[in-house]
Every structure is written in C-alpha cells, then in structure tokens.
Amino acid sequence: MRESHSASEAVIEAVSRRAGVDPLELETPLYDAVDPDELDGLFDGANRPGRSPVEVTFRYHGYTVTVDGDRTVTLTE
Template sequence: MNLEQGVEFTVSEGATASETVLDAVAAVERTDPNDLTPPLYSVVDPEALDAFVESLNDRTGRVEFVYRGHLVAVGGSGVISVRPQSSKASV
C-alpha cells in the first residue's frame, strides 16, 4: 500500500465511521490516532457522520471533508478513502 497516495479502509463491525476515519488518517500519517490534532470534531460532527453512514440502508450516499490536509470521503457502503487534499477521492 502506497500511503502517500492514500488509503481505503472499510468500517468494520463494532467500529464507527468516525473511528475508522481517525485510523485511516493516522495510517497515512504513520502516527497514533490519539495523537491527531485538531480533533476530528473541529471539522465534522463525529456523531452526525456515524449516524449518516448507519442510516444509509441502500448503501448509496457520500460525504467528503478535509481533515489535516487530507480529502476524506465516507461512502454509504462503509468505505472510507483518505487521499492528499490535491487528489480526487473515489469511494
């Protein structure tokens, strides 16, 4: 996996989308998720993000936001893509 080009993670059972976003960003940056600042809630409401993903019964839909210089795309299928902000994300 070429971390400089980005990563794709899938929300696993028992995990939330917001937790998976933090794991994916930390993987790209090669750091611990607990060391990420500013906190995720400074750019997106984690509870709203989790509720959005959980509510997509038909598995369609997507939300994108920028966090720590990365374009984060969260798809209704539970796939989370983290790429450098200058890249186009695809989920």
C-alpha cells in the same frame, strides 16, 4: 476494517495510519472538521434497502476524506 467501526472511527483509523501516528496523537480533533455524531448517524443503516446511497467528503488533517456507504474511507492529498 472491522464492520463494527463507526464512520468516525474509520476516518480516524485511516488518517492516523496514513499519517503514521497513533490515533490519539492526531493534532486536530475530528470534530474540528465534522460532527462525529452526525457523521455516524448518516451511515447508520446506510446499506438498508430503499435508502439512497451515502457519500460524504470533507477536509481533515490535510487530506480530503471521502466516506462511502459501507464506511470505506478514501484519502487524497
């Protein structure tokens, strides 16, 4: 994953890759599960010294999605 990815882009990329479809072919928009701007805002500067660790979990496209502080996305069914 490129470091320039936002958290929302990382989620869309991971889910589309797991589902085997182009990101534009995902049937459910990400904003139906979580506000992409708010998600990105939580992770902007998440690794700065003095910040508490960040981890967000939500359901999207049939997966439980967990995003951690370095924007690593974990999908479970």
